[in-house]
Amino acid sequence: MIIFGSRATHLKSEQLRNAVCPHCENRGHMTASVYGRHAHVFWIPFFPMGNTGVLECQHCHKGFKPKDLPEKARLEYKNFRGTVRTPIWKFSGLGLVALLITWGFYSNKMTEEKVKELVENPMMFDTYTFKTEANYYSTFRVLEVFKDSIYVNYNDYETDKKSGLRKIDIDQNYQGDIFVLTNDDLKAMHESGKIEDIERDK
Ligand SMILES: [Zn+2]
Structure with a gap:
């Protein structure tokens, strides 16, 4: 398989x-053609890698490279070559990568703003994703909200990958003790970057 x-x-x-x-x-029988080479990854064109010109005489069917031409003909060829444009689709892969990076930044920013807003106004059943001391991921759920603090239930499990969170975020895993987190605790957690995400309306 060609990657x-x-x-x-x-x-x-x-x-x-x-x-x-x-x-x-x-x-007047010489046909000039220009071919453009591009790098591809999984058949997606990524970026152009330069052009090659060839010439063929339609009368005797012999092929030539531009450097084989006498000076006058070479000039005419150069003029033609100046009109050849690299089509934009040859940059598809680069464009795609730029788009993904932009989207990544944007979605990160959206999550940050959402987390900031929800931390300031916790609600019952909010589920927080946080980083543990050992850089694992786990969650806790908000059980009750008071003026200065919240009651939460920690997930009994943690995972080393964010993608594993869906598996551990189930009701059976929130059967342990109830903990109190003051608003200041939450704020400190948020400011130290430990809160990865918050989900509401589950
Ligand atoms: Zn010829």
Whole structure:
């Protein structure tokens, strides 16, 4: 299976009106073509890797490289080559990566804002995802909300990956003791970056 590599595609062809074929010496039968190479990853074009030009005489069917042409014809070829544009789709992968990075920043920012707002106004049944001392992830649920503190139930389990949270966030895991967290405790937790996320309406 090819994961990454490079590929050339045809970009543009044009008949050179004045060029003389170096082989059969007929005028106006040279067709110039430009091929653009691009790097691909899983067949998604990532970025262009430069262009190659070839010429073919339609009269004697001989092929040439641009450097094989006499000076006048080479100039005509250069003019044509100046009109070849790299299509934007050859940058698809780069664009996709930029989009993902932007989306990542944006969604992080949204989570941060949501957490800040919910920490300041805790509600019953909020589920907090937090980082433990050992950098594991676990959760606690809010049972009751008072003016200066909340009662919470800690999850009996923790997980080393965020993706494992869905598995441990189930009712049976919240059967332990009830703890009190003051508003200041919550604030300190939030300020030290321990609170990863908060879910409401479960
Ligand atoms: Zn020819």
